[in-house]
Amino acid sequence: MLNENSMNKDLKGVGDSALENLTKLMLKTINNSKSPSKENLNVNELKKTIKDLIENSELDYEDN
Amino acid sequence: MKITKIRLNNFRSFYSEHSIQLATSEDSPVSIFIGENGSGKTTMLNAIYWAFTGEFTKQFEGKSNVINKDALIEGSRDCFVELDIDNGNDIYRLMRTYRKGDISSDVHLQKVDSHGIHKPVSQDLAKTLVERLMPKKLANWFIFDGEAIGHLQLKGDPLFKDEIHQTFGFGDIRKLLEILTVIKKEYRREEQKLIADDALDNLAVRLDQCEEAKRGHEAQLHNLNITIDSAQAEISSAESQLSKYSQSEPIQKSIQNAEQGLSTAKSKLKGCLSNRAQFAAKNALATLLQAKLSELVVKLNIKEDEQSLPQPFGTRLIQDIKELGYCICGTPVLPGGEAMAKLDALMQRAATTKLIQKIFTIRSQLDQYAKVGDTFESELANFSNDIVRYESDINDYREAIRKHEIELDTIPHDEIKKLKDQWRKNKALLERAQDDRSRARVYLEQTQQLLSNTQQELEKKLQEKSKGGNIAHARKKLELVESYVSRRFHQQEEQVLRSLESELSASIYKYMTKNFKAEIDPNNYAVRVYDSDQRQVDLSTGETNLIKFAVIAAIVGMAANRTSVSHVKWLTEPIIAPLIFDAPFSVVDAEYRAGIATNLSNLSSQLILFFDSDKWDVELSALLLGKVGKFYTLISHAKGEEKSTKKRMRIKDKTIELNRYGAVRDHTTCEEVSL
Numbered sequence: 001m002l003n004e005n006s007m008n009k010d011l012k013g014v015g016d017s018a019l020e021n022l023t024k025l026m027l028k029t030i031n032n033s034k035s036p037s038k039e040n041l042n043v044n045e046l047k048k049t050i051k052d053l054i055e056n057s058e059l060d061y062e063d064n
Numbered sequence: 065m066k067i068t069k070i071r072l073n074n075f076r077s078f079y080s081e082h083s084i085q086l087a088t089s090e091d092s093p094v095s096i097f098i099g100e101n102g103s104g105k106t107t108m109l110n111a112i113y114w115a116f117t118g119e120f121t122k123q124f125e126g127k128s129n130v131i132n133k134d135a136l137i138e139g140s141r142d143c144f145v146e147l148d149i150d151n152g153n154d155i156y157r158l159m160r161t162y163r164k165g166d167i168s169s170d171v172h173l174q175k176v177d178s179h180g181i182h183k184p185v186s187q188d189l190a191k192t193l194v195e196r197l198m199p200k201k202l203a204n205w206f207i208f209d210g211e212a213i214g215h216l217q218l219k220g221d222p223l224f225k226d227e228i229h230q231t232f233g234f235g236d237i238r239k240l241l242e243i244l245t246v247i248k249k250e251y252r253r254e255e256q257k258l259i260a261d262d263a264l265d266n267l268a269v270r271l272d273q274c275e276e277a278k279r280g281h282e283a284q285l286h287n288l289n290i291t292i293d294s295a296q297a298e299i300s301s302a303e304s305q306l307s308k309y310s311q312s313e314p315i316q317k318s319i320q321n322a323e324q325g326l327s328t329a330k331s332k333l334k335g336c337l338s339n340r341a342q343f344a345a346k347n348a349l350a351t352l353l354q355a356k357l358s359e360l361v362v363k364l365n366i367k368e369d370e371q372s373l374p375q376p377f378g379t380r381l382i383q384d385i386k387e388l389g390y391c392i393c394g395t396p397v398l399p400g401g402e403a404m405a406k407l408d409a410l411m412q413r414a415a416t417t418k419l420i421q422k423i424f425t426i427r428s429q430l431d432q433y434a435k436v437g438d439t440f441e442s443e444l445a446n447f448s449n450d451i452v453r454y455e456s457d458i459n460d461y462r463e464a465i466r467k468h469e470i471e472l473d474t475i476p477h478d479e480i481k482k483l484k485d486q487w488r489k490n491k492a493l494l495e496r497a498q499d500d501r502s503r504a505r506v507y508l509e510q511t512q513q514l515l516s517n518t519q520q521e522l523e524k525k526l527q528e529k530s531k532g533g534n535i536a537h538a539r540k541k542l543e544l545v546e547s548y549v550s551r552r553f554h555q556q557e558e559q560v561l562r563s564l565e566s567e568l569s570a571s572i573y574k575y576m577t578k579n580f581k582a583e584i585d586p587n588n589y590a591v592r593v594y595d596s597d598q599r600q601v602d603l604s605t606g607e608t609n610l611i612k613f614a615v616i617a618a619i620v621g622m623a624a625n626r627t628s629v630s631h632v633k634w635l636t637e638p639i640i641a642p643l644i645f646d647a648p649f650s651v652v653d654a655e656y657r658a659g660i661a662t663n664l665s666n667l668s669s670q671l672i673l674f675f676d677s678d679k680w681d682v683e684l685s686a687l688l689l690g691k692v693g694k695f696y697t698l699i700s701h702a703k704g705e706e707k708s709t710k711k712r713m714r715i716k717d718k719t720i721e722l723n724r725y726g727a728v729r730d731h732t733t734c735e736e737v738s739l
Contacts, residue, residue: 031196054545
């Protein structure tokens with residue numbers, strides 16, 4: 001449930017399935033970043049992780 | 065998420081350690097706790113609330129006394145509540161401890177692996193996980209005193225919308241969309257840096273300005289929507305309250321009518337008094353004289369009989385001659401003839417005798433007086449009757465006015481004025497805000513169009529300049545993701561609202577037996593109910609509370625995919641938690657109790673209910689026992705000798721004592737009743 005920031009194989013390819021998996025992964029990242037003990041969660045780190053997830057995904061925008 | 069076991073140690077009225085297993089199976093997810101007043105039901109509910117949040121419910125009294133008093137006296141300095149939690153994928157043991165003198169409590173979490181080995185989780189992670197299992201902001205949704213259902217607002221409260229979003233994980237989706245927008249902007253800036261071009265710079269500046277303006281218009285629209293919702297709520301509240309005071313208008317109308325009647329009656333009385341006075345003045349003398357003059361007539365008659373008065377000179381003889389038609393001398397006396405003319409002249413002369421003339425006058429006057437005398441009393445009586453009637457009318461009208469004024473005094477005029485002012489103020493505000501919103505929508509549309517044009521222009525330029533560039537590539541992927549997330553978010557929100565409407569309509573039909581339809585405003589999530597003619601229905605407090613329970617049951621059921629409506633394919637895991645209610649039916653009408661109990665037990669993945677022993681009856685027993693997996697009684701133990709006030713109750717064929725005496729200390733125990 002936690003610490004699953006690594007890329008998922010299913011993110012390769014096109015279509016809603018790949019997009020859904022990527023979205024779920026990004027949402028999990030956001031969910032994991034929430035901690036009541038950290039008042040100001042590190043937005044930059046979160047942004048960077050999401051950026052990495054998108055850049056490393058093999059979504060083919062031209063086919064969508 | 066289900067709570068499988070609760071362990072309490074020296075927590076409030078629970079002295080020493082108590083371990084309670086809860087029902088968790090799909091078929092029998094209900095755990096029931098029954099106890100007399102003050103036996104520790106609210107304490108048990110708050111133990112769970114505290115374990116998750118470190119806080120207590122608003123209604124809980126004596127929040128500072130967490131540790132059992134006797135345990136403190138005996139030297140214990142700590143207390144704890146421990147929950148065994150099954151999250152579907154993982155099993156946790158959550159423990160909250162409190163040590164006397166500490167400012168706050170501590171939370172400890174252990175993850176239980178497949179071999180049953182407990183591995184402690186770090187404090188930070190523990191807090192994160194606990195917040196994820198039961199977000200503090202949502203604890204009030206899942207764990208509450210039945211009376212607290214009244215606080216749930218269904219008229220478009222932003223908190224209600226926010227809580228629904230949290231339950232279904234929409235908050236995370238919105239956050240993701242915000243982050244994607246920020247990243248997209250960064251990509252654009254990077255692209256611009258790489259491709260120095262004045263035209264591009266200008267386009268980028270224009271794009272920024274458009275986005276800024278769009279955000280401004282959106283924020284303005286959002287604020288205007290809030291203002292409109294709030295003004296509409298204020299107007300409807302003022303109208304609803306004013307309708308209670310609408311009886312003042314018929315009362316005021318009645319007062320006006322009575323005042324008009326009073327004025328007419330007064331005027332008639334005045335006229336009548338004046339007429340009577342005039343009548344009396346005119347005729348009273350005649351009446352008085354009539355009595356006196358009648359004596360005179362008698363005297364006159366006597367005088368005439370005594371022949372002491374001169375006989376009317378030959379008048380009788382002349383009369384006889386005229387009637388006979390000839391004189392004693394034999395001369396015929398014919399009408400119109402000379403003899404008749406002479407006789408008339410003689411009569412004239414005879415009547416001119418002074419005394420006779422006076423007597424004539426007196427007799428004639430007497431005749432008139434007699435006529436007046438005959439009607440005077442009855443006329444006066446008529447006047448008196450009219451006066452009495454008008455005076456009675458006046459009294460009646462005055463009494464009516466007095467009564468109406470007393471009624472009117474009971475109506476709070478200041479309050480009405482205040483409500484009317486509130487209505488007028490908000491009506492004006494609403495009209496202004498609606499005008500502003502129409503304008504803001506036009507501006508937003510124009511800005512969006514401009515933004516879209518500028519984006520296309522920029523896109524074209526960028527494509528020309530950086531075809532195949534990595535940043536453009538990444539940005540396009542991001543835009544693809546952004547469009548997908550946005551589409552799915554709106555789809556899910558729409559599906560949640562439609563499913564909720566369908567569940568609510570079904571509950572209303574089933575439990576209120578009314579063919580009403582529930583609708584949820586997508587802007588503010590206000591819940592409205594319409595009849596079969598599409599007219600909005602004003603529900604009673606009891607009906608509203610039924611709807612509130614139905615909303616909670618439907619949301620919990622949808623999150624756990626337990627409703628009959630089509631299942632939602634969630635992008636994020638919704639919050640699935642047990643529903644824990646103390647005195648759940650204290651604020652609902654008896655007729656809806658069965659419906660709510662059935663609904664809650666069908667839709668919640670786990671239901672924990674606390675009942676006062678007086679409130680548990682045959683009907684509830686019949687409704688719930690089929691779903692009950694665990695049944696407990698909370699027993700109050702007291703020091704001292706047994707009293708005659710022992711409280712007992714029957715559950716199925718068992719008699720259970722709810723209070724016991726002769727204990728070493730006052731405390732509560734929890735005993736399972738096997739069913």
